[in-house]
Amino acid sequence: MSFKKHFSPWVLFILLLTLGNPLENFSAQLDYYLDYARFMGNADFQFVELYLEIPRTHFQYESIGDRYRARVQFTIEVFAHDSLVLSQSWQSQDVVDSLGTIQQGQLFQEVYSMYLRPGSYRILTQVTDLVAQRKMEKTLDMTVFLPDSKRLTLSDIQLASSIARDTVQSRFVKNGYRILPNASGIYGTSLPVVYYYAEIYNLSPLLPQRDSTYTVQVQLVDATGKVIKQGSAKSGIRVASALVEVGSFYAGSLPTGPYRFQLFVIDNAVKDTVGMEKPFYVYRIQDLGKSAQKETAQDYSEDAEYLLMDEKTLDLHFQYARYIATRAEEKAYQKLNVEGKRTYLKNFWKKRDSDPSTPQNEFKEEYYNRIRLANQRFSTPSREGWKTDRGRVLILYGQPDDTQRTPFGSGTKPYEIWIYHKVEGGVEFIFIDESGYGDYKLVHSTAINEIHDEQWESRLQ
Known part of the structure; x- marks a missing residue:
């Protein structure tokens, strides 16, 4: 069974620091952020959006009269069981009056949408700087499934840098909202407000003498699993079987670290509850010491994944592995200090790597993606999905x-x-x-x- 490739928030954080090179020192390698969200399509297909973001400081600009232009080619290839089922290439450009207007943190965004039948896919994405003749490729694994038409269901949560009402036809507009995605999932001092978009499906019909409302509850969870912020529950009338949920919250005051945004919907007529979550990361440079800033500026490696985790976060990640850890491993881990725990976690997953010849640890990615799926399907306001009985069985045995x-x-x-x-x-x-x-x-x-x-x-x- 194949799930979305797991990008931990710590990986994304390190990428943020390595991507933002000054314009006068163009990055030696083009890089970009990649994310996706799945929505209900029709009876046979699911609607999938891919989000790509490239730092503008990574482009090489060419002079066109008194202006400057970057030219970019995007390529998407979708494979099912090693067979190519979809291929698409297109070009975009970024034109500016002055190179001095290009600053660190500015992103060039692209959205690509497609309909896919249920199944497991590997998606190859490629971004090419046509001026500098540089390119970068990234892949992700995705499982597409048709939601149960008889049960309350949520789409994936799309995180965004801004959401506003808009009816102009555009690849960034869905259901009357203009949504600028945040594929990195990174917020903080420069981007303090987290915007989110999700779709609710299969709400029960309005019937006489039955509750006509549904309730939405949102909350933030830190790396230890503690709920640190909970929004006020809001209720609405089930005017249709499918509705849109849009909102925002302030994250600029949160300490640097990984978090999870959780959204729950309750159909009050049938007492059905569904939950979904999305990881994000808060980065504030003032929270890090000089040594940490220096180390995180280096390229990401497997050794660096646990670099920024404090002891509570390391313990949480070992808790995730409790379904496969032996008693001897649990006892050994508890005796270690922080540095020892970092090394132990790295080696714990390394020895379980099903294919050491590849740079990815396929076993670890599969395990974490099952945790993510369990949290999406089985979480409640009081308990994370991976801790439930159904979550444990899903993680150990698959779907x-x-x-x-x-x-x-x-x-x-x-x-x-x-x-x-x-x-x-x-x-x-x-x-x-x-x-x-x-x-x-x-x-x-x-x-x-x-x-x-x-x-x-x-x-x-």
């Missing part, structure tokens, strides 16, 4: 081959049966929402070393 759901209002407690055909010759996991508030507990499984209760059906009443 089930088949899922049977019995929802609220069917005469029994809501429950789900997950079926895996290729695990131990075929296994099942049964989860029951005993409280009625979306907290599904694992009550029975046919897998080895999992809870076993053949009388689980008696708990449905």
Whole structure:
């Protein structure tokens, strides 16, 4: 099973420092930020947007009369099982009156949209500076799936540098909003306000004598999993089955570090809840010591991933690995100081790398992407998705081959049966929402070393 390639917030932070070279010292290598978001398309396709951002200080400008111009070529290639299914190239240009107007932090943005059928894809992106004849390539893995048409669902969250009402047709406009994406996910002193956009699907219809509202709750979570800011819950009328959620919050006062923005929607008529989250990073140069500033200005390497993490953040990342860590590894980790923990985490994942011949650690990326998927699907306002029973099973076994759901209002407690055909010759996991508030507990499984209760059906009443 393939998920989106995991870019940790610390990687993005280091990239920010290496990308912003002064204009008079053009970067020796073109670089750019890359992100995406998936939205509901139609019965057969999902609508996907790719966001690309290049620092303008990376371009070489040519003189055209009394002005200056950068010329850029973008190429997108989409592969499914090594077969090319989509290829597109186009050119854009950036024209300025004076090179002196180009400053660090300015970005040239591009959005590319496409419809994809459900499946696993590898997407190759390429940006070419046609003036300097330099190019850079990046790839990402993406899973496209059609949302369950019978359950409350959220799109991915798109982070932005600004959002405003606009009806002019443009690649930056969706549903009456002009959205300038922030593909880096980095905010702070120079960009203190985080804007977000998401779409809500499958809200229940309005019926007589039934609650007509839905509620939206947002919150910020730090690297330790602590909720540090929670917005006031706001309610609205379900005027349609699909609605847009747009908002913003101030992040300029947050200390430098990684955070997660979480958005929850509750359909008050059927008591259905869905959550989604998006990582972002706050960078304030005044928060870092001189040695840290010097080290982060270097190119990113696997060794540098844990460089900026304090001990609490390192411990959180080891907690993420608790489903696969041995007891001996847990005991060894607890005895280490901060520097020892940084080295231990690096080696922990290195020895699990399924293909050491590649620069990526495919096993680690898959594991973290399953955590991300668990958080998207199973988080509640009081608990992160990866800590739930369904989250643990998803992380360890992947997505089930088949899922049977019995929802609220069917005469029994809501429950789900997950079926895996290729695990131990075929296994099942049964989860029951005993409280009625979306907290599904694992009550029975046919897998080895999992809870076993053949009388689980008696708990449905």
